[in-house]
Amino acid sequence: MATARAAHGLDSGQLLLICAAGMLTVAGISHTAAVGLADSQVAIGFGVLIAAGELARLTMPGNREVAPVSTAAALGYALLLDVGGRPADHSALQVVAVMSVGMIAGGLPHLAVGRPPRLDAMARRLLAGSLLAFAYRPLAGPLRRVALEGDWWPALGVMAVLSAVMLTADVVIAAMLRAEQVRTAFRVAVRDEIRMGGPLGAAVAASGMLLVLASHSMDMTALPAFAAPLLVTQVAFRKYAGIRATYLQTVRALSRVTEVGGYVEPGHSRRVSQLALAIGRELGMSEPQLLELEYAALMHDIGQLSLRDPIPGGATVLTDPAQARRIAELGAEVIRKTGVLHGVAEIVERQCDPVGDSPPAASRIIKAANAYDDLVGGSTDRDRAAAALERLRLDGGAEYDPAVVEAMARVVDRLVLVTRL
Amino acid sequence: MRELPWPAKVYFVALIGTAGFLLARSVTMPKWYDQVEWSRLIVLALLFLVCESVPTLLNVPQAAVSVSYSAALAAVVLVGPLGAALVGLMAVVSVRPGLPVVKRLFNGAQFVICGYAAGWAFTLAGGTVGLPEITDFPGIIVPYGAATAAFVAINFMLTAIILLLVAGVGRNQVSLRGIVQFLGSIVGYATFGLLIAGLWATVQSISTVLVLLPLFVARWALGHYHAEQRSYDATIAALCQAVETKDYYTRGHCTRVSAASSMIAEEIGMGTERLRAIRYAGMLHDVGKLGVPTKVLQKDGDLTEEEFAAIQLHPMRGLEIVRGIDFLDEAFAGIMHHHERHDGKGYPMGLAGSEIPEFARIIAVADAFDSMTSDRAYRKAKPVDVAVAELRKNAGTQFDPVMVGTFIKALSRDGWNPPEAVPAPPDDAVETTAKDHDDPTTPIQVVSER
Numbered sequence: 001m002a003t004a005r006a007a008h009g010l011d012s013g014q015l016l017l018i019c020a021a022g023m024l025t026v027a028g029i030s031h032t033a034a035v036g037l038a039d040s041q042v043a044i045g046f047g048v049l050i051a052a053g054e055l056a057r058l059t060m061p062g063n064r065e066v067a068p069v070s071t072a073a074a075l076g077y078a079l080l081l082d083v084g085g086r087p088a089d090h091s092a093l094q095v096v097a098v099m100s101v102g103m104i105a106g107g108l109p110h111l112a113v114g115r116p117p118r119l120d121a122m123a124r125r126l127l128a129g130s131l132l133a134f135a136y137r138p139l140a141g142p143l144r145r146v147a148l149e150g151d152w153w154p155a156l157g158v159m160a161v162l163s164a165v166m167l168t169a170d171v172v173i174a175a176m177l178r179a180e181q182v183r184t185a186f187r188v189a190v191r192d193e194i195r196m197g198g199p200l201g202a203a204v205a206a207s208g209m210l211l212v213l214a215s216h217s218m219d220m221t222a223l224p225a226f227a228a229p230l231l232v233t234q235v236a237f238r239k240y241a242g243i244r245a246t247y248l249q250t251v252r253a254l255s256r257v258t259e260v261g262g263y264v265e266p267g268h269s270r271r272v273s274q275l276a277l278a279i280g281r282e283l284g285m286s287e288p289q290l291l292e293l294e295y296a297a298l299m300h301d302i303g304q305l306s307l308r309d310p311i312p313g314g315a316t317v318l319t320d321p322a323q324a325r326r327i328a329e330l331g332a333e334v335i336r337k338t339g340v341l342h343g344v345a346e347i348v349e350r351q352c353d354p355v356g357d358s359p360p361a362a363s364r365i366i367k368a369a370n371a372y373d374d375l376v377g378g379s380t381d382r383d384r385a386a387a388a389l390e391r392l393r394l395d396g397g398a399e400y401d402p403a404v405v406e407a408m409a410r411v412v413d414r415l416v417l418v419t420r421l
Numbered sequence: 422m423r424e425l426p427w428p429a430k431v432y433f434v435a436l437i438g439t440a441g442f443l444l445a446r447s448v449t450m451p452k453w454y455d456q457v458e459w460s461r462l463i464v465l466a467l468l469f470l471v472c473e474s475v476p477t478l479l480n481v482p483q484a485a486v487s488v489s490y491s492a493a494l495a496a497v498v499l500v501g502p503l504g505a506a507l508v509g510l511m512a513v514v515s516v517r518p519g520l521p522v523v524k525r526l527f528n529g530a531q532f533v534i535c536g537y538a539a540g541w542a543f544t545l546a547g548g549t550v551g552l553p554e555i556t557d558f559p560g561i562i563v564p565y566g567a568a569t570a571a572f573v574a575i576n577f578m579l580t581a582i583i584l585l586l587v588a589g590v591g592r593n594q595v596s597l598r599g600i601v602q603f604l605g606s607i608v609g610y611a612t613f614g615l616l617i618a619g620l621w622a623t624v625q626s627i628s629t630v631l632v633l634l635p636l637f638v639a640r641w642a643l644g645h646y647h648a649e650q651r652s653y654d655a656t657i658a659a660l661c662q663a664v665e666t667k668d669y670y671t672r673g674h675c676t677r678v679s680a681a682s683s684m685i686a687e688e689i690g691m692g693t694e695r696l697r698a699i700r701y702a703g704m705l706h707d708v709g710k711l712g713v714p715t716k717v718l719q720k721d722g723d724l725t726e727e728e729f730a731a732i733q734l735h736p737m738r739g740l741e742i743v744r745g746i747d748f749l750d751e752a753f754a755g756i757m758h759h760h761e762r763h764d765g766k767g768y769p770m771g772l773a774g775s776e777i778p779e780f781a782r783i784i785a786v787a788d789a790f791d792s793m794t795s796d797r798a799y800r801k802a803k804p805v806d807v808a809v810a811e812l813r814k815n816a817g818t819q820f821d822p823v824m825v826g827t828f829i830k831a832l833s834r835d836g837w838n839p840p841e842a843v844p845a846p847p848d849d850a851v852e853t854t855a856k857d858h859d860d861p862t863t864p865i866q867v868v869s870e871r
Binding site for chain 2: 084085152156199200202203206207209210213214216217218219220221222225226227228229230231232233235236237239240242243244245246247249250251252253254256257260261262299302305306334335337338339340341
């Protein structure tokens with residue numbers, strides 16, 4: 001999906017963001033070049049840490065690129081009061097310059113091995129850091145005077161509040177981009193972003209503040225010492241992201257065994273899951289719900305593996321209802337054996353239920369998506385799609401949920417348009 | 422305590438005696454009370470208690486190292502040897518329900534000893550106990566490093582001795598890679614201690630909260646990681662079994678091949694990452710079999726060349742299915758080449774000897790072994806020793822002799838649970854096959870159609 005999006009280019013929100021970040025970068029670097037780098041040793045130290053963090057960026061579930069070490073270092077540099085007692089008087093624009101140079105330097109090795117940067121994610125990181133720098137740098141002087149007299153509370157309080165504001169702004173920007181990208185409701189996107197980014201954001205903000213304090217009492221030793229807590233966090237998140245990705249890939253891959261075995265048309269599970277996901281987003285489902293929906297949609301035909309012979313053509317919309325129900329039950333049984341995917345098993349089990357039995361929303365979506373794909377297949381023909389939709393509508397709300405069918409009509413309309421263009 | 426062997430008991434008593442003696446000696450010194458910064462000690466002791474109550478999961482469960490290292494090491498700098506020892510003593514009262522008193526006492530005693538050792542090492546290497554000044558950095562790293570080294574070395578030694586005395590941890594359980602990871606995490610945790618000590622001058626006890634927050638987030642992520650990992654393993658096993666339900670007799674084949682493959686891999690000393698990869702490869706090696714038409718597998722008598730070609734295609738089909746998964750490349754090679762033969766007469770590519778990827782050589786042995794020791798429609802399961810003899814006979818022609826030898830060694834040590842006898846299928850409701858492409862004792866006969 002990521003590649004498909006890349007092929008279609010960036011959407012307007014992303015472009016705007018990248019342009020803003022680009023302009024900021026130019027402004028920061030040219031300003032710093034004009035007035036000279038204040039306290040160059042410190043700037044270089046933080047720049048190196050930012051570059052290292054950028055080098056170690058990782059992709060979290062939901063194709064979200066994050067660079068916690070880089071972000072924390074940028075936060076630390078933006079919030080810096082003094083280094084071993086020497087006041088840190090760099091301007092907000094210098095923060096922007098150090099950040100952007102560090103990020104570009106850290107991104108180059110990735111580029112060299114053929115992994116192009118996600119410009120929108122980089123732009124977001126840069127903007128969030130700059131925002132904080134512009135809000136905080138003017139306050140740095142007064143806060144430092146109070147802090148060096150021994151009272152660190154005002155400084156810590158301001159840092160915490162501004163970091164929280166920055167994180168919120170970042171979440172809102174991310175949610176706006178995401179809402180546009182995957183076409184989900186903004187409010188759902190905000191909830192998803194908070195759930196995914198909250199813990200990591202808290203860790204990053206705490207580390208940034210830690211870095212400020214450490215720079216005060218440990219001088220430049222703070223930088224290497226500080227890398228440790230974030231490294232531990234980073235390793236943990238990398239492992240988590242890795243297994244999540246492998247999990248999804250594995251279910252996607254193994255859902256294809258039904259095709260190889262000749263039980264269903266080639267590509268059926270994949271198409272049904274993509275259509276189901278799009279409908280789920282249209283109906284405002286949250287990310288965990290969408291994940292269950294995707295798993296269930298991919299495995300909705302797995303019960304056929306327990307059948308003696310493949311049903312010719314495999315189209316379950318055309319087989320008799322008892323048979324379809326049997327397949328759904330067998331499939332649920334298989335999934336239940338995992339001992340973990342109970343929600344998915346329930347969705348698969350009830351995928352044939354008529355609307356009157358009030359099955360879960362995901363089951364209703366899969367039922368409609370499955371029927372649509374059975375009727376249309378991989379075809380992108382407009383008339384065929386319209387005919388299939390008409391047939392689902394004619395059912396009149398007994399078998400297929402009208403809300404789902406309408407959401408599907410909108411999704412299909414969009415998909416057909418995209419393939420035509 | 423009662424079930425411990427006597428050397429362990431002696432060791433245990435000696436350890437507690439030493440710890441008690443060291444503490445008593447400090448406490449009987451004049452004015453010891455004034456030498457300790459009690460407020461720092463209490464905060465660090467609390468921190469230690471919190472950390473000790475959430476031990477990080479490590480490879481060897483008995484030797485779990487927890488973040489409490491950091492608190493003890495911070496105490497070395499801030500409060501001195503006695504402080505570090507008192508902080509370590511908190512291990513006795515850690516909030517871990519079900520932890521026996523014996524273990525609590527042991528942990529407490531060894532942390533006391535480690536604390537003293539680290540404290541002395543710190544002073545010997547030129548460190549001064551108390552709040553570190555800005556001018557102490559970066560010079561403080563040397564004595565702090567010495568303290569860490571002393572703490573870890575003694576902690577490791579004391580724990581290793583008790584593990585040896587009690588159970589005898591096997592050679593394979595502690596790999597080189599594991600030790601490197603272990604050392605890495607120690608350096609990480611030691612740095613936390615330095616951060617706590619360094620920040621104390623600025624924000625006192627708040628430093629512990631700031632240091633702990635990222636740590637707890639890391640633990641949160643690690644917890645999720647382990648949950649996902651377990652869930653993933655269960656899912657992949659269930660899906661593979663679903664693929665097998667079609668054939669009545671081969672049920673459970675994938676999980677057993679996976680187990681046998683990882684036995685061999687462990688025996689030849691593979692690292693964690695590769696071990697995991699071969700477990701999955703063993704599990705998934707036959708997913709492509711679903712592409713073989715049922716009538717070919719059910720056919721009595723010889724196959725035509727065309728039908729045999731369908732069977733020969735299944736490793737490629739399997740590879741095609743799993744290629745989208747982010748496994749190690751070796752796992753894919755293992756799936757693709759698990760029917761190659763040592764003499765080069767296998768399929769799909771006819772590789773020979775060392776040309777065959779290591780994973781494939783391992784899976785081939787495990788695959789044939791499980792096939793022979795399971796019931797088939799056309800014969801009963803063979804006993805393990807007959808199957809082993811068969812593997813030996815074919816070593817050098819069909820199988821890699823090294824892998825066969827390794828497998829037999831692992832088998833004789835760990836044993837093998839062959840699948841239970843499969844009752845004859847009740848009626849023709851289930852499918853049985855007349856052929857098993859994995860069975861070396863009854864190779865598939867092919868007739869030429871000319």
